[in-house]
Amino acid sequence: MVNFFRSVRVIAHREFLRFIQDKPRLFSSFSMPLIFLVIFGAGFSRLIGQIIPDVDYIQFMYPGILCMPILMTSVMSGVSVVWDREFGFLKEVLVSPLNRSGVLAGKAAGAGIIALIQGSIMLAVAPFLNVAVGPRTVLTLIPLILILSFALSALGLLIGARMRSQQGFQLLMQLVIFPMLFLSGIFFPVAQVARWLEVLSKLNPVTYGIDAIRQAFLGAEVAGVTVFGHTMGILESALVVAMVGAVFLTGAIWVFNRRD
Amino acid sequence: MNVIEASNLVKRFGNLEAVRGVSFTVREGEIFGFLGPNGAGKTTAINILCTLLYPTAGEAKVNGYDVVKECSKVRQSIGLIFQESTLDDYLTAEQNLRFHGYAYAVPRDVLESRLKELLEMVELWDRRKAKIRTYYGGMKRRLEIARGLLHRPRVLFLDEPTLGLDPQTRRRIWDYIRDLRKRENLTIFMTTHYMDEAENCDRVAIIDYGRIVVMDTLEALKDGVGGDVISVRTEDNDEAMRLLVGQYKLTPSMRNGVISFTVPRGEEFLPGFVSGFPVPISSVGLARPTLEDVFLQVTGRSIREQEADPMHDMKQMVRGRGRGR
Numbered sequence: 001m002v003n004f005f006r007s008v009r010v011i012a013h014r015e016f017l018r019f020i021q022d023k024p025r026l027f028s029s030f031s032m033p034l035i036f037l038v039i040f041g042a043g044f045s046r047l048i049g050q051i052i053p054d055v056d057y058i059q060f061m062y063p064g065i066l067c068m069p070i071l072m073t074s075v076m077s078g079v080s081v082v083w084d085r086e087f088g089f090l091k092e093v094l095v096s097p098l099n100r101s102g103v104l105a106g107k108a109a110g111a112g113i114i115a116l117i118q119g120s121i122m123l124a125v126a127p128f129l130n131v132a133v134g135p136r137t138v139l140t141l142i143p144l145i146l147i148l149s150f151a152l153s154a155l156g157l158l159i160g161a162r163m164r165s166q167q168g169f170q171l172l173m174q175l176v177i178f179p180m181l182f183l184s185g186i187f188f189p190v191a192q193v194a195r196w197l198e199v200l201s202k203l204n205p206v207t208y209g210i211d212a213i214r215q216a217f218l219g220a221e222v223a224g225v226t227v228f229g230h231t232m233g234i235l236e237s238a239l240v241v242a243m244v245g246a247v248f249l250t251g252a253i254w255v256f257n258r259r260d
Numbered sequence: 261m262n263v264i265e266a267s268n269l270v271k272r273f274g275n276l277e278a279v280r281g282v283s284f285t286v287r288e289g290e291i292f293g294f295l296g297p298n299g300a301g302k303t304t305a306i307n308i309l310c311t312l313l314y315p316t317a318g319e320a321k322v323n324g325y326d327v328v329k330e331c332s333k334v335r336q337s338i339g340l341i342f343q344e345s346t347l348d349d350y351l352t353a354e355q356n357l358r359f360h361g362y363a364y365a366v367p368r369d370v371l372e373s374r375l376k377e378l379l380e381m382v383e384l385w386d387r388r389k390a391k392i393r394t395y396y397g398g399m400k401r402r403l404e405i406a407r408g409l410l411h412r413p414r415v416l417f418l419d420e421p422t423l424g425l426d427p428q429t430r431r432r433i434w435d436y437i438r439d440l441r442k443r444e445n446l447t448i449f450m451t452t453h454y455m456d457e458a459e460n461c462d463r464v465a466i467i468d469y470g471r472i473v474v475m476d477t478l479e480a481l482k483d484g485v486g487g488d489v490i491s492v493r494t495e496d497n498d499e500a501m502r503l504l505v506g507q508y509k510l511t512p513s514m515r516n517g518v519i520s521f522t523v524p525r526g527e528e529f530l531p532g533f534v535s536g537f538p539v540p541i542s543s544v545g546l547a548r549p550t551l552e553d554v555f556l557q558v559t560g561r562s563i564r565e566q567e568a569d570p571m572h573d574m575k576q577m578v579r580g581r582g583r584g585r
C-alpha cells in the first residue's frame with residue numbers, strides 16, 4: 001500500500017514536470033477553447049439570445065469551454081503511455097519496484113493536477129463574460145474538475161495500454177476525442193437538439209461532467225441532462241463520471257498488468 | 261554464492277522459440293557475458309531475468325528471488341542498462357536520476373550525495389541541468405549507467421552496453437564498469453555481439469539460436485581452440501590449402517585471401533614451417549586465439565559474416581522501430 005502511494009506520487013510528479021517544461025503544449029492547450037469562445041461567442045451570442053432567463057449563449061458555453069483544455073490534456077496524458085513505450089521510458093518504470101496500478105493511478109493524478117492549473121487559468125476569463133465566480137463556485141469546481149480529468153485520463157490509459165505505435169493516433173483523435181468534445185453539451189443544451197444527437201450526448205460520460213460544472217457556475221436552473229425523466233444534479237452527475245472513470249481505470253490496469 | 265541461477269529457461273513467441281532451454285549460474289562479483297549474433301535471444305534472456313517477460317518454461321532466481329513469484333524483490337535488487345535508451349528525453353539528466361531515486365525509495369539525504377558522486381563519475385555533473393534531448397549517444401549511455409547504479413543494485417544487467425558507440429567512449433565506459441565491480445562487489449551480467457567487448461568478462465557463454473553452445477572462462481575457451489592461430493598469405497593459396505590438409509594434417513580455413521589454422525605451441529611450430537613450406541609465403545602471423553576463433557570453432561561460422569548479411573540488417577531496422585516491447 002505504501003508502495004502504491006509512492007508510485008502515484010512519483011509518477012504524478014514526473015507528469016507535472018513534463019507538462020510545465022513543455023511550453024508549446026501548455027499554450028496550445030488554450031488556443032482552441034479561446035478561439036471557440038471568441039468565434040462562437042461573438043458570432044452566435046446575439047443570434048441565439050438567452051438560453052434560459054439571465055443566461056445568454058456565451059455564458060452558457062463558458063463552463064464547457066473551461067473544460068475543453070482539461071478534456072484534451074487529460075486524454076492525452078493517458079495516451080502518453082504510448083510515447084513512453086515508444087521512447088523506452090516505460091521500461092525504466094516497469095522494471096522498477098513501482099506498483100503497476102499505482103503507476104497508472106499516478107498518471108491520472110498527474111493529469112488531475114494539470115487540469116486544476118488549466119482550470120484556474122481559464123477562470124481568469126470569467127469576469128469578461130459576466131460570469132460570477134465566488135469562493136463557493138471555486139470549491140465546488142475543484143472536485144468536479146478532478147473527477148472529470150480522472151475519468152478522461154483513465155480512458156486515455158485504456159486506449160494506450162496496448163497501443164504499440166503512434167499510428168492509431170489520428171484515428172483516435174477523429175473517432176474518440178472530437179466526437180466526445182462536440183457531443184458533450186459544450187455548445188448546445190442537450191435537451192434542445194435533435195433526438196439522435198440528444199441520445200448520443202447522453203451516452204457520452206463527458207456530458208455529465210460538463211453539466212455538473214455548468215451547474216456549479218450558473219446554478220441548478222441550467223441543469224440539462226434528464227435521464228428517464230430524472231434531471232441530474234451536480235452530485236449525481238459527478239458520481240456517473242467517477243464511476244465510468246473507475247471502470248476505465250480498472251480496465252487499463254487489467255490490460256497493463258498482463259505480461260507476455 | 262550464486263547471484264543468478266537459471267535453469268532450462270525457454271521463451272516462445274508464437275512459433276518462434278527465442279530461448280531454448282538455457283541454464284547457467286553467475287557467482288557474486290563476477291562479470292558474466294552472453295556473446296552471440298543478432299537475434300540469438302540475448303535480450304529475451306535478460307528480459308526474463310529482469311521480470312519484463314515470463315519464461316514459457318524453466319525458472320530463474322536473481323539475488324535468491326524467483327523472477328516470476330517474487331518479482332518486486334528482484335526488481336529492487338537489479339540495475340539495468342537496456343539496449344536502447346530508456347531515459348525521459350524531455351527531462352534533464354538530474355530529473356531523470358531523481359525520478360529513479362524516488363522510484364527505488366532511495367533515502368533523500370543519501371540520494372543527494374550519490375547523485376553528485378555518480379554524475380561526477382560519468383563526467384556529466386556539469387551537464388546535469390541539460391535536457392536529455394541535447395545529449396548524444398555516449399552521454400546517454402553514461403547517464404544510464406549512473407542511473408542504474410543509483411539504488412546500489414546487487415546485479416547490473418547490461419544489454420549491449422556500448423552498441424553504436426565510438427571506441428574511445430567504449431573504453432571509458434568499460435573503465436567505469438571494471439572500477440565499479442572492484443569497489444562495490446557488483447555482479448555484472450552483460451550481452452554483446454562485439455568480440456572485443458566480451459574480452460572484459462570473466463566467463464562467457466556463447467549463445468546461438470537460443471542455446472548456449474559453450475560456456476567457460478575466457479582462458480579455458482581460448483585454450484579449447486587447441487593452441488595458437490597461425491595465419492599465412494601465400495602466392496598460391498589453393499595449393500597451400502591442399503598441402504596443409506594432406507601433408508600437415510591440419511584443418512585450415514581461408515577467408516579474404518588469408519589462410520588460418522591452429523597448432524599447439526605456435527611459436528615453436530612457426531620457424532620450421534616457414535622454412536620448409538613448398539609454396540612461397542608472402543606474410544605470416546601468429547596470435548593467441550580470440551573469441552572470434554572460439555566462435556568460429558563452436559558454431560562453424562564467423563559472427564561477422566552474419567552481420568554483413570543485408571537481409572538481416574533489414575530485419576534489424578524493422579525491429580528497431582518497434583523497440584517499445
Ligand SMILES: Nc1ncnc2c1ncn2[C@@H]1O[C@H](COP(=O)(O)OP(=O)(O)OP(=O)(O)O)[C@@H](O)[C@H]1O
Nearest residue numbers: 273276278297298299300301302303304305453585
Ligand atoms: N516480443 C517479441 N515478439 C516476437 N518475437 C520476438 C519478440 N522479442 C524478440 N523476438 C524474436 O526473438 C528472437 C531473439 O530476439 P532477441 O532480441 O532476444 O535477440 P538478441 O540476441 O538480443 O539480438 P540483438 O543482438 O539483435 O539484440 C529474434 O528472432 C526476435 O525477432
Ligand SMILES: [Mg+2]
Nearest residue numbers: 302303304343
Ligand atoms: Mg538484444
